[in-house]
Amino acid sequence: MRANYKMQRLFVPDDLGPEIEFDAGHQQSHYLLHVLRLGEGAEILLFNGRDGEWSAAIAAKSKKAVKLRVLARQRPQPPLPDLVYCFAPLKQGRLDYLVQKAVEMGAGVLQPVITQHTQVAKPSIDRLRANVVEAAEQCGILAVPQVREAEKFERLLTAWDKERRLVFCDEDASTNNPLPALQAVSERKLGLLVGPEGGFSDEERKLLRALPFVTAIPLGPRILRADTAAVAALAVMQTTIGDW
Amino acid sequence: MRANYKMQRLFVPDDLGPEIEFDAGHQQSHYLLHVLRLGEGAEILLFNGRDGEWSAAIAAKSKKAVKLRVLARQRPQPPLPDLVYCFAPLKQGRLDYLVQKAVEMGAGVLQPVITQHTQVAKPSIDRLRANVVEAAEQCGILAVPQVREAEKFERLLTAWDKERRLVFCDEDASTNNPLPALQAVSERKLGLLVGPEGGFSDEERKLLRALPFVTAIPLGPRILRADTAAVAALAVMQTTIGDW
Numbered sequence: 001m002r003a004n005y006k007m008q009r010l011f012v013p014d015d016l017g018p019e020i021e022f023d024a025g026h027q028q029s030h031y032l033l034h035v036l037r038l039g040e041g042a043e044i045l046l047f048n049g050r051d052g053e054w055s056a057a058i059a060a061k062s063k064k065a066v067k068l069r070v071l072a073r074q075r076p077q078p079p080l081p082d083l084v085y086c087f088a089p090l091k092q093g094r095l096d097y098l099v100q101k102a103v104e105m106g107a108g109v110l111q112p113v114i115t116q117h118t119q120v121a122k123p124s125i126d127r128l129r130a131n132v133v134e135a136a137e138q139c140g141i142l143a144v145p146q147v148r149e150a151e152k153f154e155r156l157l158t159a160w161d162k163e164r165r166l167v168f169c170d171e172d173a174s175t176n177n178p179l180p181a182l183q184a185v186s187e188r189k190l191g192l193l194v195g196p197e198g199g200f201s202d203e204e205r206k207l208l209r210a211l212p213f214v215t216a217i218p219l220g221p222r223i224l225r226a227d228t229a230a231v232a233a234l235a236v237m238q239t240t241i242g243d244w
Numbered sequence: 245m246r247a248n249y250k251m252q253r254l255f256v257p258d259d260l261g262p263e264i265e266f267d268a269g270h271q272q273s274h275y276l277l278h279v280l281r282l283g284e285g286a287e288i289l290l291f292n293g294r295d296g297e298w299s300a301a302i303a304a305k306s307k308k309a310v311k312l313r314v315l316a317r318q319r320p321q322p323p324l325p326d327l328v329y330c331f332a333p334l335k336q337g338r339l340d341y342l343v344q345k346a347v348e349m350g351a352g353v354l355q356p357v358i359t360q361h362t363q364v365a366k367p368s369i370d371r372l373r374a375n376v377v378e379a380a381e382q383c384g385i386l387a388v389p390q391v392r393e394a395e396k397f398e399r400l401l402t403a404w405d406k407e408r409r410l411v412f413c414d415e416d417a418s419t420n421n422p423l424p425a426l427q428a429v430s431e432r433k434l435g436l437l438v439g440p441e442g443g444f445s446d447e448e449r450k451l452l453r454a455l456p457f458v459t460a461i462p463l464g465p466r467i468l469r470a471d472t473a474a475v476a477a478l479a480v481m482q483t484t485i486g487d488w
Contacts, residue, residue, distance in 0.1 A: 097341070104472045106464065139467040176488045219479075220350065220488040223383040228348045228475060235463075235476035236483055244421045244464040 008036060009045040009053075009140060011133045012068075016051040020070040021059060029066040032058065045074060047136070049144035052077040080143040081108040081243050082189050084164065085234070086156065088115045088196035089123040090226055096131050098227045103135035103145055105234035106243055107192075112150035117198030122150040153204060157211065161189065166214045167237060168193040169229045172205065173218030178233075181217050182240040192237060194230045252280060253289040253297075253384060255377045256312075260295040264314040265303055273310040276302065289318060291380070293388035296321040324387040325352040325487050326433050328408065329478070330400060332359045332440035333367040334470055340375050342471045347379035347389055349478035350487055351436075356394035361442030366394040397448060401455065408433040410458045411481060413473045415443050417462030422477075425461050426484040436481060438474045 010032075014022045024032060032038050038058055046056045046068070052075050059069035085107035089095055102110060110132065112123055128147045136144045151159075160166060165187035193208075200208070208214050219232050238244040254276075258266045268276060276282050282302055290300045290312070296319050303313035329351035333339055346354060354376065356367055372391045380388045395403075404410060409431035437452075444452070452458050463476050482488040 100469075101472050101475075104466055104468050105476065106466060139469065141466055177483055178488070179483055218488075220482055222348060222350060222385055224348050225344075225383065228345050231345075231472060231475040232349065232479035235479040238464055239421055239423055239480050244462075 007043065007045050007055075008038075009047065009137045011137055011144070012046050012048055014048060016046055016048055016054045016056075016070050016073075018070065018072070022068060024066040024068055026064075029061075029064060032066050033061060033064075043071070044068075046070065047142050047144075049136075049142070050077060053140070053142055075142060078143050080145070081106045083107050083237075083242060084109040084111055084191040085145075085230075086111040086113045086166075086191060086193040087230060088113055088118040088194070088226070089120045089150070090197065091120055094227050095120075095123060096127075098230055099128055099131040100135035101227065101231045102234065103132050103141055104139050105231060106238055107145050107234070108143070110145050110147045111156070112148070113153055113156050113193065114150055115153045115196055115204060116201040118196045119198070125149060154207075157207065160191075160211075160213065162213050163187060164189040164191050164213065166191040166193055166211070167217055167233070168200075168208055168214060169195065169219055169224075169233050170205070170216035171195075171199050171223070173216060176218050176221050178217035178219060178236045179240060181215050182236060185215060185241050190237065190241065192230075192233055194226055194233060197226050251287065251289050251299075252282075253291065253381045255381055255388070256290050256292055258292060260290055260292055260298045260300075260314050260317075262314065262316070265311060268310040268312055270308075273305075273308060276310050277305060277308075287315070288312075290314065291386050291388075293380075293386070294321060297384070297386055319386060322387050324389070325350045327351050327481075327486060328353040328355055328435040329389075329474075330355040330357045330410075330435060330437040331474060332357055332362040332438070332470070333364045333394070334441065335364055338469075338471050339364075339367060340371075342474055343372055343375040344379035345471065345475050346478065347376050347385055348383050349475060350482055351389050351478070352387070354389050354391045355400070356392070357397055357400050357437065358394055359397045359440055359448060360445040362440045363442070369393060398451075401451065404435075404455075404457065405433065406457050407431060408435050408457065410435040410437055410455070411461055411477070412437040412444075412452055412458060413439065413463055413468075413477050414449070414460035415439075415467070416449060417460060420462050420465050422461035422463060422480045423484060425459050426480060429459060429485050434481065434485065436474075436477055438470055438477060441470050 047053045055071040060067040299315040304311040
């Protein structure tokens with residue numbers, strides 16, 4: 001069943017089930033009351049990343065707080081895509097965007113990676129999570145990706161599950177088309193690594209190419225910004241070996 | 245030869261060839277002198293969308309003006325990709341982004357389209373062109389896409405070259421994977437149509453599906469924002485029937 005994206009969708013931490021009632025958090029009460037200006041009886045959609053999507057009504061409201069009553073399940077909880085999306089953090093605005101796009105494109109885990117040319121310090125995990133939730137709310141995504149603490153590049157590769165295929169965007173590839181390399185992938189557990197704006201260093205690229213669980217893919221004849229490469233790579237991956 | 249993306253790259257209207265000298269425009273002189281703070285003899289890369297990419301040196305400078313001397317050609321002029329990218333304008337920041345991504349992904353023509361659910365008025369063509377140039381400068385793209393005046397949806401389709409295959413992103417598709425539909429395309433002249441945030445209306449979708457030169461493609465099981473759909477669609481198109 002297609003997501004209803006016209007009704008407001010809100011992420012809550014609470015369990016969801018028939019006739020459950022709970023108070024919305026402070027921030028969300030404010031949003032429902034003063035931004036959306038919903039009154040008693042108004043319906044919204046709720047999800048928590050576990051129980052699927054449920055309709056709910058505003059059961060009661062005071063100046064500051066909103067009590068929600070869960071009504072009926074609209075969509076079941078889908079599985080979390082088994083795709084670990086690893087990315088070098090970019091500067092603020094571009095990073096927010098990158099995270100939102102990754103959620104829309106079906107990442108299951110967001111893993112920030114600090115590489116040699118990464119221009120920013122470890123990103124705020126709270127900010128990343130807030131962007132993940134917002135993207136999920138806007139696009140009706142129920143399987144909310146996890147956000148992990150940033151890792152250094154070498155450590156990420158050392159600790160990597162060898163049965164998980166890691167695809168990386170290779171700016172130095174001699175070909176243009178990613179399909180042949182992707183169609184050769186047989187693993188069902190997947191990862192994608194997108195480098196920083198400055199690209200990977202020569203040592204980093206050498207290390208990646210030497211690892212048996214790594215597949216390098218080109219992304220056409222033109223240079224792509226990191227956030228463009230991210231969406232393009234996710235699209236070609238999802239359409240060949242992912243959940244498209 | 246891969247683009248040198250470490251040297252500053254500047255778009256100029258002037259013809260480029262060995263030993264040509266010309267004064268940089270007011271805005272660019274300011275940029276070279278006061279932002280980049282380049283001195284006499286400093287080298288940059290120039291392109292004009294016609295003559296390929298040339299190295300050039302600052303031949304002389306005064307407080308306000310910069311004279312450039314063209315040195316040697318670095319890359320030949322590639323052909324403009326035969327891909328007409330049609331998009332419903334989004335709100336400012338997202339629109340700038342959408343345009344930049346389209347340039348990076350190899351659009352040859354940018355065609356704004358006004359649909360029923362388009363939320364913004366006709367976009368400023370000057371602003372679109374400025375974004376196109378900036379994206380080309382940053383990513384070393386020499387075949388600079390043309391920007392056309394906005395057209396109404398019905399008129400776009402009525403005037404459409406019937407030998408050009410028009411691909412559109414179909415939110416209502418019953419399948420998820422775009423590859424089969426794309427692999428069935430035989431035309432070499434291509435177009436892509438991405439709708440507004442609110443999607444196409446039922447009438448618009450009906451009209452599109454009835455046209456023989458139109459191919460509908462799904463983009464996975466999740467809802468995508470318009471600017472995400474744009475990059476994802478361009479990636480799957482370029483990798484199957486485009487210049488990847």
